[in-house]
Amino acid sequence: MADAQLFVDIIEHYRLIQNMDLFQELTSMSSNNREMIKTTCPRDCYDACGIVAVKDNGKLRKIMGDPTHKPTGGALCGKCAIAYNGVFTDHNSRLLTPLKRAGSKGEAQFVAISWTEAISLIKDKIKPLLENSEHSHIYHTHYTGTVSLIAGWYPIRFFNRIGATEVDPDSVCNKAGHEALTYMFGASEEGFDPRTLKDAKCIIVWGANPSHTAPHQNKRWLMQADIPIISIDPIAHATAKASDVHLQLKPGSDAALAFCFMNIARREGLIDDQYLAENSIGFEELEESINAATSERTALLTGLSVDDIEMVGKIYAKGPSMIWLGQGLQRQPRGGNVFRAIATLCVATGNISKPGTGFCYMNGRDIRGIDVNTIVPDDLKTIGPSPDSISHMDLADALLDKGRTKVFFAWNNNIMASSPEQKKLRQGLAREDLFTVCVELFHTDTTNYADLVLPAASFLEFDDLVVPYFDLTVSAQTKVIEPMGECLPNQEIFRKIASALDLQDEALFESDESILAKCLAATGYEGNFEDLKRLGTVELFEETRLQFHDKKFDTPSGKIEIACDAIIQKGMPRLPEPHVDQSTAKGKLRVISPASNWLMNSTYGNDARILKKLGAPSILIHAHDATRMALEEGEMVNVNNATGELQLMIKISDIAQPGVAVIYKGHWPGKDGTKANVNVLNPGLKTDLAESSSVHAIEVTITKLKAV
Numbered sequence: 098m099a100d101a102q103l104f105v106d107i108i109e110h111y112r113l114i115q116n117m118d119l120f121q122e123l124t125s126m127s128s129n130n131r132e133m134i135k136t137t138c139p140r141d142c143y144d145a146c147g148i149v150a151v152k153d154n155g156k157l158r159k160i161m162g163d164p165t166h167k168p169t170g171g172a173l174c175g176k177c178a179i180a181y182n183g184v185f186t187d188h189n190s191r192l193l194t195p196l197k198r199a200g201s202k203g204e205a206q207f208v209a210i211s212w213t214e215a216i217s218l219i220k221d222k223i224k225p226l227l228e229n230s231e232h233s234h235i236y237h238t239h240y241t242g243t244v245s246l247i248a249g250w251y252p253i254r255f256f257n258r259i260g261a262t263e264v265d266p267d268s269v270c271n272k273a274g275h276e277a278l279t280y281m282f283g284a285s286e287e288g289f290d291p292r293t294l295k296d297a298k299c300i301i302v303w304g305a306n307p308s309h310t311a312p313h314q315n316k317r318w319l320m321q322a323d324i325p326i327i328s329i330d331p332i333a334h335a336t337a338k339a340s341d342v343h344l345q346l347k348p349g350s351d352a353a354l355a356f357c358f359m360n361i362a363r364r365e366g367l368i369d370d371q372y373l374a375e376n377s378i379g380f381e382e383l384e385e386s387i388n389a390a391t392s393e394r395t396a397l398l399t400g401l402s403v404d405d406i407e408m409v410g411k412i413y414a415k416g417p418s419m420i421w422l423g424q425g426l427q428r429q430p431r432g433g434n435v436f437r438a439i440a441t442l443c444v445a446t447g448n449i450s451k452p453g454t455g456f457c458y459m460n461g462r463d464i465r466g467i468d469v470n471t472i473v474p475d476d477l478k479t480i481g482p483s484p485d486s487i488s489h490m491d492l493a494d495a496l497l498d499k500g501r502t503k504v505f506f507a508w509n510n511n512i513m514a515s516s517p518e519q520k521k522l523r524q525g526l527a528r529e530d531l532f533t534v535c536v537e538l539f540h541t542d543t544t545n546y547a548d549l550v551l552p553a554a555s556f557l558e559f560d561d562l563v564v565p566y567f568d569l570t571v572s573a574q575t576k577v578i579e580p581m582g583e584c585l586p587n588q589e590i591f592r593k594i595a596s597a598l599d600l601q602d603e604a605l606f607e608s609d610e611s612i613l614a615k616c617l618a619a620t621g622y623e624g625n626f627e628d629l630k631r632l633g634t635v636e637l638f639e640e641t642r643l644q645f646h647d648k649k650f651d652t653p654s655g656k657i658e659i660a661c662d663a664i665i666q667k668g669m670p671r672l673p674e675p676h677v678d679q680s681t682a683k684g685k686l687r688v689i690s691p692a693s694n695w696l697m698n699s700t701y702g703n704d705a706r707i708l709k710k711l712g713a714p715s716i717l718i719h720a721h722d723a724t725r726m727a728l729e730e731g732e733m734v735n736v737n738n739a740t741g742e743l744q745l746m747i748k749i750s751d752i753a754q755p756g757v758a759v760i761y762k763g764h765w766p767g768k769d770g771t772k773a774n775v776n777v778l779n780p781g782l783k784t785d786l787a788e789s790s791s792v793h794a795i796e797v798t799i800t801k802l803k804a805v
């Protein structure tokens with residue numbers, strides 16, 4: 098699609114923002130053979146940035162931000178600006194053909210083979226398992242490689258059909274939060290409409306770090322708000338530092354704080370009795386817990402001052418107030434309880450279902466009309482009984498168990514960097530009798546252990562849909578270039594495997610065009626995919642949407658279940674509790690391993706320019722801890738616990754608080770002498786609900802490395 102006006106707009110944009118390097122690069126291109134193609138970033142990111150790909154004489158020259166994309170205004174984040182013009186489009190970095198293992202597991206020795214040979218090897222391994230009713234011994238992991246609709250979810254059709262065991266993707270990220278909200282409200286993917294910020298008097302960012310994880314929403318939405326911005330976070334990240342108030346509480350003390358805010362609201366006469374009576378059940382049962390949650394007591398439990406707690410409690414309750422409910426927030430041992438407590442606070446103060454209120458965990462597909470059934474039909478006939486899925490917290494054990502796992506697929510997932518119990522995972526993947534298939538863009542620490550590596554096409558190489566999980570929009574992912582080498586989109590790879598296995602279901606062979614058309618129609622967008630491609634992104638709701646505007650809750654009682662009988666079967670108490678985690682054991686530090694500014698989970702960890710930005714793998718500690726342990730900036734230390742150990746460089750940082758250290762997630766184990774990252778220290782402790790990750794509660798000991 099050649100678009101002269103878009104080109105003029107873009108050149109003007111870069112001139113205005115004084116990016117003269119890009120301006121000159123673009124103006125030097127010959128005008129006759131220039132193409133500008135709009136597409137969308139499909140990373141697992143709140144921002145879903147609009148992209149323009151510039152081609153000159155048919156050759157891709159530049160991937161850059163789309164100035165016509167409102168939420169971002171023409172900027173990509175630093176990591177994508179580097180990696181999309183780096184490893185993602187570099188033939189020398191990408192996998193280009195199917196590969197078969199030629200050395201021992203972990204050695205990363207491969208030979209190129211044809212697709213025909215690769216698919217037939219897979220068929221030879223899977224077919225006997227299906228014939229012997231051993232389908233549940235086929236395991237698959239998948240997650241955030243790409244979250245575009247088809248490449249992110251379509252392959253599940255194949256695995257459901259053959260009855261494979263799924264390693265539940267959300268269990269490594271946000272499942273405790275989803276389940277807690279679902280038990281209470283009957284849904285977890287209906288958040289506030291960001292456009293209602295104009296009606297709010299205060300916003301709390303509770304356990305999220307938009308300065309890293311949503312850089313454009315942070316800069317252009319949150320920081321532009323002319324109302325108090327409050328961060329509640331154990332670490333002083335850039336969003337917290339730029340907030341009007343930062344409550345730097347002890348990790349794992351959020352539920353106690355939420356109860357205290359309810360105590361303050363009650364004292365101030367700011368409980369919304371009418372909303373509670375009409376829409377919820379069980380609030381009155383919390384009376385004793387709320388009474389006990391005084392500001393003085395909560396200050397001791399959370400490490401905050403009474404004044405700060407009082408101030409925030411009053412501003413929030415008065416409202417209208419919004420809460421950005423972070424995903425990092427529920428990655429703690431009682432993450433489910435924390436979410437119930439905070440959501441109860443929203444309901445009790447009536448900060449929901451009205452302009453300028455609500456909380457946002459995420460805005461999912463469903464509220465845009467895209468039913469999960471359109472993407473993964475639930476009428477696919479499974480071979481044999483459907484096996485249960487397992488948690489990522491149990492993956493390492495499953496891979497070590499010959500009786501459980503026989504064939505293992507990892508697609509859209511780099512478990513050796515991102516999943517817990519890294520040492521055990523490595524041992525499991527090294528099993529000679531485990532047949533492992535990785536579908537990937539790059540050689541990773543996980544593909545090193547594969548018997549077969551299948552080359553996936555990147556988002557620049559096929560059409561798809563992106564459904565942002567913050568803004569209520571939908572965007573086109575548009576094919577910009579032909580797939581590199583012999584790469585194929587994820588969905589095409591699984592169509593090939595299904596065909597080799599002689600599976601007949603139409604759903605396993607449905608075309609991308611058909612799925613795109615169905616999903617787009619479901620959103621109510623009046624154009625077709627070609628129209629969307631021209632625009633890039635469209636808003637789906639003209640009017641601002643109020644969270645739970647119809648006050649219909651898909652729970653057993655039809656109301657918001659503050660007291661919840663159904664959750665008892667999950668081993669949870671009927672009511673949320675003002676819990677705080679036990680103090681960290683003496684001599685240990687609690688480690689938080691949040692998102693890095695320069696990585697997307699572990700993606701981009703193989704780009705040389707990104708590696709330079711990351712610097713040496715480090716642990717950030719507070720000056721108080723450095724003095725206490727006589728540690729110096731730049732010193733190498735051993736960080737260890739019962740699960741594993743890791744050598745890191747000390748950085749003394751005002752981001753950390755005494756007793757709480759930070760190790761950013763996502764560093765590639767193979768890029769480091771210790772062949773490990775923070776997940777070697779991660780025991781895979783499960784949350785109170787949903788067997789999800791409580792990775793922000795790792796405890797470690799730091800010892801000095803002795804000079805040799």
Ligand SMILES: Nc1nc2c(c(=O)[nH]1)N[C@H]1C(S)=C(S)[C@@H](COP(=O)(O)OP(=O)(O)OC[C@H]3O[C@@H](n4cnc5c(=O)[nH]c(N)nc54)[C@H](O)[C@@H]3O)O[C@H]1N2
Nearest residue numbers: 240241242243270509510511515536553690698699700762
């Ligand atoms: N210590 C610690 N660990 C964590 C977290 C934490 O906070 N702390 N956070 C957790 C969270 S929130 C998450 S969501 C998980 C994420 O864990 P993962 O979903 O495993 O994310 P990545 O490690 O980035 O791996 C994604 C892989 O997909 C590949 N990929 C990219 N595009 C495609 C594609 O189109 N097709 C295919 N087949 N592959 C593609 C990339 O090259 C990359 O290797 O990590 C979790 N791990």
Ligand SMILES: Nc1nc2c(c(=O)[nH]1)N[C@H]1C(S)=C(S)[C@@H](COP(=O)(O)OP(=O)(O)OC[C@H]3O[C@@H](n4cnc5c(=O)[nH]c(N)nc54)[C@H](O)[C@@H]3O)O[C@H]1N2
Nearest residue numbers: 304305306309310348349423424425691692696697698793
């Ligand atoms: N640059 C970048 N962007 C990303 C990602 C990435 O890896 N890199 N990952 C993407 C993915 S998969 C996800 S899920 C989202 C995650 O987005 P976020 O929710 O922002 O995720 P995190 O960075 O893990 O954690 C956010 C905050 O939770 C805080 N936290 C930890 N424990 C506690 C606690 O006990 N109480 C409170 N109040 N806060 C706590 C951490 O200190 C951290 O600042 O980001 C997405 N965007």
Ligand code: SF4
Nearest residue numbers: 138142145146174177
């Ligand atoms: S990762 Fe997020 S911020 Fe970066 S380009 Fe993609 S959508 Fe934008």
Ligand SMILES: [Mo]
Nearest residue numbers: 141270271424
């Ligand atoms: Mo995540």
